[in-house]
Amino acid sequence: MTFLFAINPVSGGNNKTVWEEGIKNYFADSSHTVHQFFLDGKTDEETIRQQIDQHKPDRVAAVGGDGTIKIVAAALLDTGIPLGVLPAGSANGMARELGIPPDVEGSLALLVNGVPKPTDTLSINDGDVCLHLSDIGLNAQLVKHYEQNNLRGKLGYLQGVVKVLQKRRLLRVSITVGDECVQRAAFMIVLANARMYGTGAVINPNGTPFDGQFEVVIFRRLSFWEILKLFWRYQPFDPKKIEIFPATSVSIETHRKAYFQVDGEYRGRITTLKASIRPGALQMLVPAV
Template sequence: MKSENSILLVVNPIAGDSDKTPIINLVTSEVKAKNLDLEVFKTTGQGDKEAIVEFIANHNPSRILVAGGDGTISLVASCIYGTEICLGIIPAGSANGMAVNIGLPTALKEQINIALSGEILKTDVIFVNDIMCLHIADLGINAELIKNYENSGIRGKLGYFIQSFPTLFNSDFPFEFTIEADNEVFKETGILLAIANANKFGTGANINPNGILNDGKFEVLVFKNLDVFEILKTTQENPEMSSDFVKVISMHKAKIISKSKVPFQVDGEYINEIETVNAYIKHEILSIAVPQSFLQSHNLNKKP
């Protein structure tokens, strides 16, 4: 049974290379104002999941707030999916893709108010090679960029920008993919294959405008070339991209085979070079606090 008065704040101290003290202080103040109990857990990179699971078993919190990037959010989500515990997001990492996708504001106090609010969306979760994926996984040039970024010493958007040029020049694209999806087989060639439940990368690029977080399906998108005009369209809220640029397939499960090993990332975390991905979706198994406008639009647009 959940303790409605118990809140856990999970903080990644090194995410985004920023001091998290202001976040902790403001969360403490807001939680106290609501007469709730707060515990703070700081990740170390060692035994974090086990420690969070133990806290949940001992305290039964009603909500867990996360101050970190997508990696920390995925860590906490892996501890609570399938339960009634709600996840509240306070974006504080180098990559904040999930925050971008649910439309969180930039002001910290507003983020905290939403994280503690009653506006809760039950979202789907994709599993790719048994790794939890909350918004987008991909194979190809973007995963290669993330690998190069992680190996560099420069963080933030500047780090991504600097690594983009050597990635483009040194990549082995295009890649050849076979996609087995819901009793159909597709053979496609492209620079990037995305497995998407959400709409956007952490950069804000809207690669999957028709994606819905709670419709029981995900999209596989094969981007065929580096068409600058089409890429610029992804900066729009509802881009209409050419079928010559991207192939979109909606499905419940898929097996994806690459002719050669290809870089692979999940929610902004580089995994490895692989040849095969098995992906499937679990429907509405994770509760996330979201802005009211996002909740209303998602419930309105939800497909049967």
């Protein structure tokens, strides 16, 4: 087979030499063909498509975190080319969801021996792609603070939590799922195509990216310690403080501009959010059962 590796050299702030060398060593005595290229954060979409057209790979691997996976996945939607993951980022939530080993050799073995599985994606506001989790409100504000202040690690998250909590405000929202419209006051609304954030915090216990639907998770109350659960592996959230609505599409209106993020990337402030499921739009490589 021909493998194409899209490497994000800055993902997670980690040096990718270990992964590059691991790829070379793993395939050194192999009959497979391997090509590597680097993402630059500027012309990635064009570069990925050029590389695919040039090498016509059987499988493409994203070497990085959740953001890297999303960039590569967007180019592979509806192509039928399977996407593999080498979890080299600071947040590897999608890799956890898919059961991908965290080490170089284990994830490469899965890339070669894994089976393609049709995986759902979300279409957000008629253009953006979400593989994992998007949200408006408090966590998106934290993502913005984290990005703006170039924070790193769990200590950086803790600093962000303290800062954001000082400014937390309830959102008044109108949420339409199917024929049902509900009015709520909430700190955060999550569109969840999976179970957990990249840190391992479970936010949607019964979620899966393979069932043709997603969940709208409404956080009506949030304490300091519960927000920390977004970034530390504690128990699932108190079901008395959240509501979960299964959906194939949703429309959300907010009474004021709300912070918004998609797969860990801050997108700005919005008053309208529309999303719909795209069942099986992406082939992801998962462990053979």
